[in-house]
Amino acid sequence: MNHVPKPPGSHLAPTEVPLLATLEYDFRGYASFPYRNGFIKDGKLDEDRSPDALAAFMQSWLYFGLIAEFTMQPVKIGDFTFTSPSGSYNLVSSKRLFDILSEWNCRLRRLRLLSPSWRETVTATKNLLITAIRASCKFDYLAGLDDSRYAAIALSVKTLLVTLIWAYNTLLPDIKLDVHEFCLIPWHSFHDLTLPHPARYLHQELRNLGWCPALIQRICRRYNYYAVIFLAQIPRKEPRYAIHTRCSSTDCVAFNVSESTYETRHVHENCRCKAASVLTEKIVKIIEDGQIPLVNISRSPGPHLEVVPTKQGDSSRRYIALSHVWADGLGNPKENALPRCQIARIADLLLPKQTLFGKFGTKSILIWVDTLCIPVGDKFTAVRLQAIDQMALVYASADEVLVLDSSLTQLYRPQIESFERNDPPANGQKYWVEYYARPGPDEVGLYKRQSFLSMYSLH
Numbered sequence: 030m031n032h033v034p035k036p037p038g039s040h041l042a043p044t045e046v047p048l049l050a051t052l053e054y055d056f057r058g059y060a061s062f063p064y065r066n067g068f069i070k071d072g073k074l075d076e077d078r079s080p081d082a083l084a085a086f087m088q089s090w091l092y093f094g095l096i097a098e099f100t101m102q103p104v105k106i107g108d109f110t111f112t113s114p115s116g117s118y119n120l121v122s123s124k125r126l127f128d129i130l131s132e133w134n135c136r137l138r139r140l141r142l143l144s145p146s147w148r149e150t151v152t153a154t155k156n157l158l159i160t161a162i163r164a165s166c167k168f169d170y171l172a173g174l175d176d177s178r179y180a181a182i183a184l185s186v187k188t189l190l191v192t193l194i195w196a197y198n199t200l201l202p203d204i205k206l207d208v209h210e211f212c213l214i215p216w217h218s219f220h221d222l223t224l225p226h227p228a229r230y231l232h233q234e235l236r237n238l239g240w241c242p243a244l245i246q247r248i249c250r251r252y253n254y255y256a257v258i259f260l261a262q263i264p265r266k267e268p269r270y271a272i273h274t275r276c277s278s279t280d281c282v283a284f285n286v287s288e289s290t291y292e293t294r295h296v297h298e299n300c301r302c303k304a305a306s307v308l309t310e311k312i313v314k315i316i317e318d319g320q321i322p323l324v325n326i327s328r329s330p331g332p333h334l335e336v337v338p339t340k341q342g343d344s345s346r347r348y349i350a351l352s353h354v355w356a357d358g359l360g361n362p363k364e365n366a367l368p369r370c371q372i373a374r375i376a377d378l379l380l381p382k383q384t385l386f387g388k389f390g391t392k393s394i395l396i397w398v399d400t401l402c403i404p405v406g407d408k409f410t411a412v413r414l415q416a417i418d419q420m421a422l423v424y425a426s427a428d429e430v431l432v433l434d435s436s437l438t439q440l441y442r443p444q445i446e447s448f449e450r451n452d453p454p455a456n457g458q459k460y461w462v463e464y465y466a467r468p469g470p471d472e473v474g475l476y477k478r479q480s481f482l483s484m485y486s487l488h
């Protein structure tokens with residue numbers, strides 16, 4: 030699976046896929062390969078064979094055999110293997126896959142120009158993929174194949190299939206194979222033993238890497254094996270206190286904060302700068318009038334805040350809504366204020382962005398952030414609720430929603446940019462970036478326009 034690109038900065042070793050295959054692919058019919066090799070009993074896959082024999086056969090047929098039949102070229106297994114670091118066993122490497130697919134792509138393009146039988150070849154390729162998808166599902170629950178060595182092979186087969194489907198669909202978008210559902214990773218819950226072996230194996234790998242169960246569920250529901258393997262390699266720089274052992278597959282509680290002990294943080298730990306505040310009564314009045322309070326941040330000479338009322342639905346007011354993780358210290362349960370260093374940081378982050386929108390002034394920018402725009406204090410409970418009700422509208426009407434998350438802001442921008450610089454054939458990488466950057470249906474309206482920082486809004 031090491032053809033899946035590695036995010037820059039990732040030091041995680043890719044999953045080891047053991048080499049068990051011994052049968053060479055013979056090009057005498059893909060679907061009948063199991064018959065010719067004695068793996069069919071009473072018209073069905075012979076499940077009485079040992080797990081080792083079944084896993085080796087799966088790899089011969091659904092991995093090496095599939096690459097050979099798909100590309101119409103013999104595959105030398107030796108080209109796909111390397112010795113484990115300990116030197117004691119052989120592992121599968123798919124590093125050459127994109128080169129092979131690139132040659133395949135050129136051959137098919139030539140064929141399209143020269144041969145009337147082109148369409149038959151394409152139809153055969155499409156049928157091959159469908160056969161291989163169905164065949165791979167037959168191994169999903171086989172008893173004995175839940176061992177991690179075998180599950181890693183099954184996962185490599187699924188990842189290969191997603192890659193080949195992508196290669197086919199990129200070349201032939203007009204007759205593409207729509208198997209989106211197959212490519213997604215089945216998800217029920219961690220403890221569900223009814224998951225296919227490769228999916229359960231991947232979930233466990235993510236858990237071992239410290240991923241939150243809620244995040245795993247979100248990405249597995251939305252992304253395919255290939256994309257999740259890419260995401261799994263991103264080194265997540267979460268704060269040390271974020272431990273996900275008490276999270277469920279629907280709720281992350283690692284960032285929950287207690288109002289009584291909460292401390293607003295400065296940009297640097299030893300900073301003692303004063304807070305910049307807005308008048309809570311002014312925010313209250315604006316919300317009671319049915320309007321939305323926005324805050325104008327200007328940078329000269331120092332950070333300065335000014336509350337600006339905005340009519341609901343007024344599209345001429347362009348602003349950026351900030352969404353932040355309270356545990357990062359950008360909240361304030363005591364007053365509508367933030368340390369001046371934090372205001373300056375927000376201004377520095379956002380002021381260069383205004384060229385994106387054109388209409389903002391050059392020295393100030395309008396924002397909405399809960400810490401400054403939702404009134405703080407017990408006596409304002411009713412108006413607080415009113416403000417919280419407005420939040421969906423606030424995000425939906427924003428020009429951009431910027432997610433500030435300390436585990437992501439350090440990481441994402443350079444990664445996305447480096448992906449977009451990639452040239453073909455690795456431009457498959459860009460495809461994936463675009464793919465997982467797209468907001469899911471539940472977020473449409475909330476993340477109206479995603480910026481680089483908000484792209485990774487999976488958390």
Ligand SMILES: [Zn+2]
Binds near residue numbers: 242243
């Ligand atoms: Zn969590």
Ligand SMILES: [Zn+2]
Binds near residue numbers: 296297301370
């Ligand atoms: Zn400070």
